[in-house]
Structure formats: structure tokens, C-alpha cells
Amino acid sequence: MPESAQDVLAAAEAAADGGESGADELWESERIVSDAIGRLMVVWGFKRNMGRVWTLLYLSDQPLRAEALRERLQLSAGAVSMTLSELARWGVVRKVFRQGDRHDYYEAESNLWKMISRVLRERERAEVLSAIEALEDGLAALGRFEHHAAQAPRRQRVQRERIEQLLELARLGRTMLDALIDHARMDASWLPRFRLGRKA
Amino acid sequence: MPESAQDVLAAAEAAADGGESGADELWESERIVSDAIGRLMVVWGFKRNMGRVWTLLYLSDQPLRAEALRERLQLSAGAVSMTLSELARWGVVRKVFRQGDRHDYYEAESNLWKMISRVLRERERAEVLSAIEALEDGLAALGRFEHHAAQAPRRQRVQRERIEQLLELARLGRTMLDALIDHARMDASWLPRFRLGRKA
DNA sequence: GCATAGTTTCACGCGTTTCTGAAACTAGTT
DNA sequence: AACTAGTTTCAGAAACGCGTGAAACTATGC
Numbered sequence: 400m401p402e403s404a405q406d407v408l409a410a411a412e413a414a415a416d417g418g419e420s421g422a423d424e425l426w427e428s429e430r431i432v433s434d435a436i437g438r439l440m441v442v443w444g445f446k447r448n449m450g451r452v453w454t455l456l457y458l459s460d461q462p463l464r465a466e467a468l469r470e471r472l473q474l475s476a477g478a479v480s481m482t483l484s485e486l487a488r489w490g491v492v493r494k495v496f497r498q499g500d501r502h503d504y505y506e507a508e509s510n511l512w513k514m515i516s517r518v519l520r521e522r523e524r525a526e527v528l529s530a531i532e533a534l535e536d537g538l539a540a541l542g543r544f545e546h547h548a549a550q551a552p553r554r555q556r557v558q559r560e561r562i563e564q565l566l567e568l569a570r571l572g573r574t575m576l577d578a579l580i581d582h583a584r585m586d587a588s589w590l591p592r593f594r595l596g597r598k599a
Numbered sequence: 600m601p602e603s604a605q606d607v608l609a610a611a612e613a614a615a616d617g618g619e620s621g622a623d624e625l626w627e628s629e630r631i632v633s634d635a636i637g638r639l640m641v642v643w644g645f646k647r648n649m650g651r652v653w654t655l656l657y658l659s660d661q662p663l664r665a666e667a668l669r670e671r672l673q674l675s676a677g678a679v680s681m682t683l684s685e686l687a688r689w690g691v692v693r694k695v696f697r698q699g700d701r702h703d704y705y706e707a708e709s710n711l712w713k714m715i716s717r718v719l720r721e722r723e724r725a726e727v728l729s730a731i732e733a734l735e736d737g738l739a740a741l742g743r744f745e746h747h748a749a750q751a752p753r754r755q756r757v758q759r760e761r762i763e764q765l766l767e768l769a770r771l772g773r774t775m776l777d778a779l780i781d782h783a784r785m786d787a788s789w790l791p792r793f794r795l796g797r798k799a
Numbered sequence: 800g801c802a803t804a805g806t807t808t809c810a811c812g813c814g815t816t817t818c819t820g821a822a823a824c825t826a827g828t829t
Numbered sequence: 830a831a832c833t834a835g836t837t838t839c840a841g842a843a844a845c846g847c848g849t850g851a852a853a854c855t856a857t858g859c
Contacts, residue, residue: 428741432762435733442726444642446847457765460757465806475849480807501857502805509761511768526642533635541628557660561709562632565657568711646817665836675819680837701827702835 425471429458433472448474452482453491453507462495462504490517516583523576527569534566625671629658633672648674652682653691653707662695662704690717716783723776727769734766 433454440450469479486492491514495504508514633654640650669679686692695704708714
């Protein structure tokens with residue numbers, strides 16, 4: 400199935416993008432870094448391929464097409480599409496259009512702090528807040544229980560203390576996340592201050 | 600199968616522990632909180648049941664037997680045993696012995712900061728450090744590549760910058776974790792200072 | 800308005816992870 | 830030393846999450 404017209408077009412496009420040779424191959428450095436970020440993302444509760452795809456986009460000097468990602472990461476078209484839309488929902492990848500080009504291109508958010516603050520914000524709402532709510536519910540349930548006779552007063556007392564400890568911790572977590580988010584959003588330079596007072 | 604001797608012993612033991620009635624039932628508050636912590640643990644990359652088991656131990660005013668956990672959480676004995684040893688490996692649960700009692704009892708580490716700093720320490724070593732290493736490897740691979748002709752110089756330049764950004768971020772993460780760990784280990788009161796400079 | 804290239808969606812299957820149940824093991828008791 | 834109660838280990842089963850491939854959809858060009 401000869402496609403010379405297409406080939407010529409692709410070549411012209413590559414030339415327009417800076418005349419790079421081997422523009423579509425996956426470099427060793429890209430492989431190493433995207434795999435590493437992929438692993439890290441898993442730990443953070445994302446999918447491995449989200450990390451890999453995002454990384455390739457982040458390391459690229461230009462927006463990439465889904466097809467390019469599919470080739471370089473050896474994924475199916477479907478997986479690339481789903482991964483990209485998931486990344487887009489997290490706001491860490493953007494679809495960009497090029498004039499007179501009907502393909503969709505994607506690029507990574509290049510401001511890491513913006514990205515992180517966005518993810519933290521989304522996640523703290525879903526996770527820490529619901530944990531706080533549940534802990535408050537637990538405390539309430541314990542309160543209701545207290546009205547019944549003097550059942551296991553010691554166990555109740557200890558349990559109340561412990562749940563309050565957990566609540567305090569969860570609220571502190573929320574506060575830290577909020578601080579991180581607010582500061583990161585406007586200014587990344589505050590963070591080195593974190594070092595203050597450190598031991599070695 | 601009558602076991603009066605055993606029953607009497609158990610009753611005596613319960614009495615010694617404060618004469619609590621319903622000592623072995625799962626309270627509503629315990630259910631709510633342990634489920635919440637269980638979910639949170641999953642997000643943090645642990646197993647749901649690790650969170651549930653730890654929580655019950657933490658909320659208990661006394662060490663518990665594996666059997667009690669099995670009943671209250673509706674798990675098999677095997678699952679409880681495996682979960683407990685995993686928690687013990689993380690140092691967040693301890694096996695305790697009672698004089699003249701051949702059962703094994705378990706209790707949760709009750710110092711939350713100690714626990715958290717321990718987990719952070721174990722995990723940062725495994726994860727952030729290896730990410731840093733991989734990023735450095737990526738940079739090295741990029742360097743080797745540069746020796747070949749002037750391939751895609753722009754792509755190389757951008758990629759180097761981006762990897763360096765990631766490295767900076769990863770190192771900052773390491774620094775923050777270290778600070779958190781060091782401080783949490785000796786003193787939990789420093790954390791409210793995190794609030795400094797926050798908006799609302 | 801049909802054909803074509805590209806993209807998205809989705810049901811299914813595969814690989815992992817987690818739990819169960821049974822057997823092996825340990826230690827205290829008679 | 831045999832029995833009993835309790836605990837741990839392990840192989841297999843169930844549950845889950847993820848990626849594939851095919852089909853549906855979209856939009857551009859002819």
C-alpha cells in the first residue's frame with residue numbers, strides 16, 4: 400500500500416519542525432526517565448502509563464501526536480487515548496491545535512509547581528476531607544453510644560482520645576496541603592525555606 | 600464441647616480488664632473509623648486491611664489477640680496473621696506478651712509521628728532516591744548521545760533542561776521528606792509553624 | 800455526501816494482588 | 830509425650846485493575 404503523498408507530507412512536517420533526524424525514535428534518556436516517572440506515579444496512586452506518557456510530552460521540545468506516543472511507548476491507540484484524556488482531566492496535559500493541521504497534538508503542562516498544586520488540590524479534597532468527615536462521624540457515633548448505660552467507660556475514653564488524635568493529624572495534613580498548594584500556585588521559590596532549622 | 604475452665608478464665612480476664620460488657624463486639628465508631636483509615640491507606644499504597652487492623656488496635660484501650668481482630672473485621676485467621684506481620688515489619692504494630700498468658704497480643708504504635716516518620720523514611724529511601732538516580736542516569740544517557748553528531752540539538756537542549764527541572768524537584772522532595780522525618784522523630788510541635796505565612 | 804484518516808469508547812481477557820482454607824507448626828497442659 | 834489451643838504458612842481461588850482490539854464516532858478532503 401504505497402502512500403507517497405503521505406510520506407512526503409510527513410517529511411515536510413519534520414523539516415518544518417527543525418529538520419531533526421530520527422525525530423520519532425525513543426531516546427535512551429527518554430526511556431529511562433519516563434520509566435522512572437512511571438514507577439513513581441504508581442506509588443502516587445496513578446497509572447504507570449500516565450507517568451510515561453506525561454514524561455515523554457514533558458521532555459519533548461514540541462507537542463506530540465497520539466500516534467507518536469503510541470509508537471514510542473508501544474501502546475495501543477486506545478490506551479494512549481484513554482491515558483491522555485485522564486491526564487487532561489488532571490490538567491497536566493493539554494490538547495493543542497496547529498493551524499491548518501487536522502491532527503490533535505498534546506503537550507505537557509511545563510510548570511511543575513502548577514501541576515503539583517493542582518493534583519494536590521484535587522486529591523486533598525477527595526481524600527483528606529473525606530477522612531476528616533469520617534473521623535468526625537466516628538466521634539459522633541461514639542457520642543451516641545455513650546448515652547447507653549456506662550458501657551466500658553475506659554474503652555470509650557481511650558477511643559475518644561485516639562480518634563481526636565487522628566482528627567488532629569488529618570487536619571494538620573489538610574493545613575499542610577493547603578499551604579503547599581497556595582504557595583506553589585503563586586511562587587515556587589518559598590520552598591527552600593523548608594530547609595530552615597534542619598539538622599545536617 | 601464444654602469448656603467451663605476456659606470460660607471462667609476468660610471471664611476472669613475480662614473482669615481484670617475493667618469488667619467491660621460486650622468487650623468483643625465491634626462498635627459503630629470503630630467500624631466507621633477503621634474503614635476510613637483503610638481507604639486512606641489504600642491511597643497511600645498499603646492494603647486496606649492493614650489500615651483496618653491497625654486502626655482497631657490503635658483505638659483499643661488494651662492489646663488485642665489475633666482472634667479478636669478476626670471476629671471484628673470478619674477476616675480469615677490467615678489474613679489477620681499476614682496483615683499483622685506486615686504491619687510489624689513497618690514497625691507500626693508490636694507483639695506484646697502478658698505474664699502467665701500464652702496468647703500473643705498486639706498493640707499499635709501509639710505515637711503517630713513516630714509511625715509516620717518511620718514510614719516516610721522507609722519509603723523515601725526506596726522511591727525518591729531511586730527516582731533521583733534514574734534521572735541522573737537519564738541525564739548521563741543524554742550526554743553520551745550528544746557525542747554523536749549534532750542530532751536534534753534543540754530537542755536535546757530542551758530535554759536536558761526538563762530533566763534538570765525534574766531532578767531539582769526530586770531533590771527538593773527528598774529534602775522535605777528528610778526535614779519532616781528528622782523533626783517528627785524528636786518533636787511533633789514544630790509542625791504548626793507550617794502555617795506561617797498562609798493566606799486565610 | 801462519500802471516503803478516508805484519526806480519535807474515542809467499550810466489552811473482554813489477561814496478569815496481579817489479595818484473601819481464604821487447610822495443613823503445618825509451636826507452645827503450654829495434663 | 831500426647832493433647833489442645835493458637836498461630837503461621839502456603840497453594841489455590843476470587844477480585845480487581847489495566848490494556849487491547851474492534852467498533853463507533855468525528856471531521857476533513859475530494
